[in-house]
Amino acid sequence: MDITQLKRIFSERFGQDCSVYTSPGRINLIGEHTDYNGGFVFPGAIDKGIYAAIRLNGTDRVRAYSIDKEDYCEFGMNEEDNPHLHWANYLFGLCREILKRGYQLEGFDTVFYGNVPIGAGMSSSAALESTYTFALNEMLHLGIDKFELARIGQATEHHYVGVKCGIMDQFASLFGKAGHLMRLNCATMEFEYFPFNPKGYKLVLLDTVVKHELASSAYNRRRESCENACAHIAKHHPEVKYLSDATMAMLNEVDVEIPAEDYMRAEYVIGEKQRVLDVCDALEEGDYETVGDRMYGTHYGMSKLYEVSCEELDFLNDLAKQCGVTGSRVMGGGFGGCTINLVKEDLYDAFIATAKEKFAARFGHEPKVYDVVISDGARKLSC
Ligand code: GLA
Numbered sequence: 208m209d210i211t212q213l214k215r216i217f218s219e220r221f222g223q224d225c226s227v228y229t230s231p232g233r234i235n236l237i238g239e240h241t242d243y244n245g246g247f248v249f250p251g252a253i254d255k256g257i258y259a260a261i262r263l264n265g266t267d268r269v270r271a272y273s274i275d276k277e278d279y280c281e282f283g284m285n286e287e288d289n290p291h292l293h294w295a296n297y298l299f300g301l302c303r304e305i306l307k308r309g310y311q312l313e314g315f316d317t318v319f320y321g322n323v324p325i326g327a328g329m330s331s332s333a334a335l336e337s338t339y340t341f342a343l344n345e346m347l348h349l350g351i352d353k354f355e356l357a358r359i360g361q362a363t364e365h366h367y368v369g370v371k372c373g374i375m376d377q378f379a380s381l382f383g384k385a386g387h388l389m390r391l392n393c394a395t396m397e398f399e400y401f402p403f404n405p406k407g408y409k410l411v412l413l414d415t416v417v418k419h420e421l422a423s424s425a426y427n428r429r430r431e432s433c434e435n436a437c438a439h440i441a442k443h444h445p446e447v448k449y450l451s452d453a454t455m456a457m458l459n460e461v462d463v464e465i466p467a468e469d470y471m472r473a474e475y476v477i478g479e480k481q482r483v484l485d486v487c488d489a490l491e492e493g494d495y496e497t498v499g500d501r502m503y504g505t506h507y508g509m510s511k512l513y514e515v516s517c518e519e520l521d522f523l524n525d526l527a528k529q530c531g532v533t534g535s536r537v538m539g540g541g542f543g544g545c546t547i548n549l550v551k552e553d554l555y556d557a558f559i560a561t562a563k564e565k566f567a568a569r570f571g572h573e574p575k576v577y578d579v580v581i582s583d584g585a586r587k588l589s590c
Contacts, residue, residue, distance in 0.1 A: 208274060208320045210258060210590050217260035217318040220272055224262070225316075226346065230337035230585035231256035232323035232330045233379035234410065234547055235538055236388055236403075236498075237505055238483040240513060242373025244433050244476050245394035245449025247483040250375055251403065252383020254580040257334040258588075259319035261342050266314040271298055274320035284312060289367075297335050300367025304359045305340070310349045324575065326418035328539025332368070333376030336360030341381065341585035353381045353585075354396055370423045371430050372540075383584030390487060394449055403581060405495055408533065409555055410579035412545040413562055415519035416572065422542035429472055429513060436473035439464050451480045475512035479505060499534025499549050506536035506546075515541025519570060526565055530558045545577075 210227055217225045231252040238248035264270065270281045273294050280295040282288045284302045298317075305312055319338070323331035340356040343349065351359070360377035364370045374393055382389060384400055391398040419425075437450040439461040447453050450473055458473050465473075482501040489497035506524045510516035516524075520537045523546045527535035534549035550558055563573040 208322075210588060213258055213260050213274070213318060213320060214590070216272070216274060217262075217316075220318060221262065221264075221270070221316040223316070225260040226262065226342070227258060227260050227588040227590055228338050228342035228345075228585070229256045229258045229588055230334050230341055230380045231383055231582055232334045233376055233383065234329065234412065234579050234581075235375065235379075236547070237486045237501060237536075238479065239505060239509060239537075239539070239541075240429060240433075240515070241451060241476060241479050241483065242375040242393040243371070243430055244437075244451045246451035246476065246480050247487075248375040248391050248393060249388055249483060249486065250379035250391070251388040251579075251581040252379055252584045253323075253329065254582040255321075255323045255329065255577075256380075257319055257321040257323065257331070257338040259317055259338045259342060261315055261317040261339075261346070263346060264314045264316045268314040269298060269302065270314075270316045271295060272318045274318060284314075296367045297332060297363060298339060300363035301336055301340055301359055302343075303367065304362045305343065305349070305351075308351075308355075308359070310351065311347070312343065313347060315343070315346075324414060324577075326544060327412075327414045327416075327575075328537075328541070328544030329412070330376035330380065330539065332364065333360055333380045336363055337377055337380035337585045342587070345587065354378075357381050368423075369427075371427045379584070381585045383582060385583050386581055388581065394451070401490060405549070407552055408495055409550055409552055411548050411550060411555070411559070412538065412577040412579060413523050413548060414545045414575040414577065415517075415523065415543060415566075415570075416575060417517060417519045417543040419517060419542040422540065425515070425542060426540050429515065432466075432469040432472040433476055436461070436465055436469045450476050453477055471512045471514075475508040478508050478512075495533055495549060499532075502534030502536045502547070502549060503528065509537050509541055513541070517541075517543055519543070519566075520546055522569060523562060523566065523574065526562055527558070530554065530561055532558055547579075
């Protein structure tokens with residue numbers, strides 16, 4: 208599928224010309240499950256995204272065709288018009304969230320496809336949301352800033368998809384910049400672009416192609432644990448607004464008040480905050496060995512304390528270590544998906560070959576391999 212075919216399918220279906228918008232998926236170097244805890248994240252947009260042909264249709268209805276699902280859906284934009292169809296819920300939800308904020312919307316026709324692997328932890332859903340919030344904002348001259356567009360995507364997840372996600376994915380998809388990672392403080396929404404071009408190293412994703420059932424309810428439970436730990440700490444330390452504001456000493460004070468599971472989750476989040484800060488310092492010095500070491504630290508925490516890894520991801524992480532890969536860890540929400548690996552160029556080929564061979568021998572299929580290309584965020588394509 209490419210843009211020419213996308214436009215052709217649009218005009219066959221709707222008989223009109225269209226505009227084309229795209230928004231990408233993302234990687235995250237470090238800072239996982241920190242966004243909804245008011246911490247730092249370190250994402251970058253990638254060269255894989257959602258591509259949408261779109262045109263206002265002069266009605267108050269949305270007519271949408273998903274090329275990948277080979278499925279068509281038409282719906283109005285009132286709450287009772289909810290199509291209750293998984294992929295269409297995203298479109299319906301973001302229309303509702305735009306309307307709830309008092310903006311005027313018009314109906315539109317659209318056809319879309321994506322090349323962000325679904326369920327791989329690269330945030331195909333944020334790419335979908337950001338493509339449409341960005342397009343509608345521009346086409347209807349709504350004047351919504353990109354931070355608010357990100358919040359609209361996030362609220363769509365919360366209210367129409369059922370995932371109580373943080374802001375990282377939508378932010379990265381909208382603000383991405385080629386060749387740059389972004390360090391975002393999720394408590395204040397202040398961010399900086401960091402040029403990222405580690406000489407002699409490559410970033411590569413290994414996709415287990417595993418997606419565990421109930422990942423979203425497990426994700427929501429992690430968030431509840433963090434909020435519970437934070438509420439207990441805040442009783443003693445009112446200055447603590449988010450769990451990322453807390454220290455291990457503070458957490459230890461409430462050890463007996465909270466379930467052991469919540470303690471473990473909070474221990475991970477507090478550790479992750481320090482790892483992100485360490486990585487920032489190390490990047491400034493060009494010290495990729497420390498960056499890699501903290502990535503392994505994150506994997507350990509996500510596996511043993513936050514418990515969002517799985518056998519396949521742990522296997523790939525161990526393998527990376529054995530192959531001398533500089534840094535490796537589960538990326539994104541977890542429960543399947545990818546590891547992100549920082550690997551020296553001269554080790555790359557041997558690592559990929561070993562990972563494919565050993566993973567296939569153990570699990571019956573090879574992991575998929577994606578080289579990371581850090582790319583631009585949401586935009587209209589001139590075509
Ligand atoms: C998912 C969520 C994000 C973030 C990550 C984990 O991608 O959508 O908000 O919480 O998991 O860092």
